[in-house]
Amino acid sequence: MSLPIKFGVSTWLFTSPFQTSSIEELFPKIAEMGFDAVEIAVEDPALIDGEAVKSALQKYNLKAIVCGAFGPIRDLTNDDPAIHQICFKYIEECLDLCVMWDTGFFAGPMYSAVGKARMLPPAKRKAEWDLAVTNLRRVCDMAQRRGLEIALEPLNRFESDLVNTASDVIRLVNDIDHPSAKVILDGFHMGIEEPNVEDAIKLVGDKLIHLQVAENYRGAPGTGQTNWDAYRRGLEAINYKGTVSIESFTPNNQELAEAVCIWYPLALSQENFAIEGLNFLKQWAQ
Incomplete structure (x- = not known):
């Protein structure tokens, strides 16, 4: 039985930061490749014309997923309450x-700054943790006032010391104790x-509202060591019906590449990365 899922790709695979001028370069390409959704990494909202994005989503029949970027000045566990206010405004x-953009949730590791x-x-x-x-x-x-949910993302130990595992993020969601608190899992982390990936997915269960994937080395799905059968068993067990998005990063933006430690290209081109990854995922989901 096929997995009842859609497929997306992150704008980070192609560009950084995403801005209005990125739309006509990326959206037709992503749609032509066969993706159902574009995962928009919002680094700076001031660079984005929301109405222009909305029109392009309709034009190219793409659904939007929105993910955030959380650096030192967007840190809800900082000792300085002024930093919290900056983060609240951004969120x-x-x-x-x-x-x-008719997107039901906002995703990311918004509990703390990446790199702590x-x-x-x-x-x-x-x-x-309590902070x-x-x-x-809040x-x-x-x-909730906007009819939305948030998807909290665990990060690996080199990028966060607060929330690393499915167990961590479920404890966080339970402590928040709010109906809008949900989970995004990222296969790289x-x-x-x-x-055991299958057990991690089952542990999160119906709190999982988005899944990001790449290979163990952050390359195109299907080209590395990932246990894709375990992913499938986990998703089937929880009856997951959301989107599975390819998330990796372009090596062509020096600041971004340095932040995520990508020192060399992971594919012949970013377009080849996306096409090869999507072809694999579609076969995997059958």
Whole structure:
């Protein structure tokens, strides 16, 4: 039986930052490749004309998925409340784009800044966890008022010291205790942190509203060591009906490539990466 899923691809595979001028370059290409959705990485909302994106989504028959970027000034566990306010404002802008683009959720590791990986005393770790819970409950209220959910993403140990595993993110969701708190899983991070991908997916269960995939080395799906049978068993077990998106990064933007430690091209071209990955995923889902 085929998996009842759609397929998407992240704008990060091709460009950074995504901006209005990216639309006519990317959207027709993504649609022609055969993707159902474009996962829009919103690094700076000021660079994006929301109405122009909305028109292009309709023109090319693509669904939008919205993911956030969380650096040092967007850190809900920072000691400085002023940093929290900057992050809340950014999240609010992203949520408004979700409404405009008819996207049901906003996704990302919004509990903390990416790259905070430290050995903390237990008391400090608990204080940051509690602060994340408190601030994310407020984010959930913001989302709920717009009829939206948030999808919280665990990151590998080199990118976060707070939420690394499916077990971590479910504990976070349970502590937030809000109907808008849900989960996104990313196969690259799971490949580092999870002993068993199938069990991780089953643990998250119906809280899983989005899945990002790439190979163990962040290359095109189907070209590496990933246990795709385990993914399939997990998704079948939870009756997942959402989107599976290819997320990797272009090596052609130096700042982005350095941030994600991609020092060499992972495919002949980013277009080949996307096409090869999508062809594999469509066969895998049959």
